[in-house]
Amino acid sequence: MLEEPPTGRKLSLGEGLEKHPLENRWALWFFKNDRNRAWRDNLHLVTKFDTVEDFWALYSHTQPVSKLSSGCDYALFKDGIEPMWEDSRNKHGGRWLVSLAKQQRQSDLDRLWLETLLSLIGEAFEEYGEEVCGAVVNVRSKGDKIAIWTSEAENQPAVTFIGRVFKERLGLSPKVVIGYQAHADTATKSNSFTKNKFVV
Numbered sequence: 214m215l216e217e218p219p220t221g222r223k224l225s226l227g228e229g230l231e232k233h234p235l236e237n238r239w240a241l242w243f244f245k246n247d248r249n250r251a252w253r254d255n256l257h258l259v260t261k262f263d264t265v266e267d268f269w270a271l272y273s274h275t276q277p278v279s280k281l282s283s284g285c286d287y288a289l290f291k292d293g294i295e296p297m298w299e300d301s302r303n304k305h306g307g308r309w310l311v312s313l314a315k316q317q318r319q320s321d322l323d324r325l326w327l328e329t330l331l332s333l334i335g336e337a338f339e340e341y342g343e344e345v346c347g348a349v350v351n352v353r354s355k356g357d358k359i360a361i362w363t364s365e366a367e368n369q370p371a372v373t374f375i376g377r378v379f380k381e382r383l384g385l386s387p388k389v390v391i392g393y394q395a396h397a398d399t400a401t402k403s404n405s406f407t408k409n410k411f412v413v
């Protein structure tokens with residue numbers, strides 16, 4: 214009997230070289246803190262990709278997040294969504310925030326950020342994947358942060374599903390509680406703490 218043809222879509226490049234398309238096209242952004250410039254002017258688009266192979270090529274050519282200086286961020290967002298609260302796909306949304314202890318920069322940060330990237334590009338959030346906008350990693354001397362941004366903070370089923378999958382993919386202990394915060398609350402807070410709308 215003949216074998217079934219592979220079901221995954223492939224881009225043919227001829228000569229048997231084929232790239233494996235992702236469900237979405239993604240944009241990688243880099244933020245470098247320069248206090249003399251406005252926040253937005255410190256945000257730079259690095260590149261966009263939409264195949265597995267181009268993701269790995271990019272990943273292997275960028276600095277591991279643990280080697281960035283404090284104040285820098287990487288953000289990976291769906292093409293067409295800017296990694297800022299003001300974007301129309303973010304402004305009613307929020308983020309699942311994982312705050313790391315300082316010593317986790319060496320032990321865990323790179324692995325957790327790679328796992329976050331893979332869950333985005335691999336569409337781990339199933340029927341709620343549409344709600345996912347992107348992810349951000351903040352390198353900070355007070356403790357690094359990784360977050361997944363979603364587009365509608367009031368969409369409880371989607372938000373809680375995404376939070377559970379995120380926590381599971383990162384391999385966080387059930388004892389660790391992560392919180393979801395609306396960007397509207399983060400943007401108007403008066404200190405570093407924003408109330409959680411949901412926790413998992």
Ligand code: MGP
Nearest residue numbers: 252253284286296297298299351353358400404405406
């Ligand atoms: P931050 O970089 O998200 O966190 O926001 P950090 O540095 O850990 O600070 P903390 O306040 O969470 O403790 C730092 C500052 O960057 C914010 O207070 C804003 O002034 C600015 N900023 C961050 N984001 C994500 C945005 C954004 O989406 N839009 C705008 N306009 N400013 C932002």
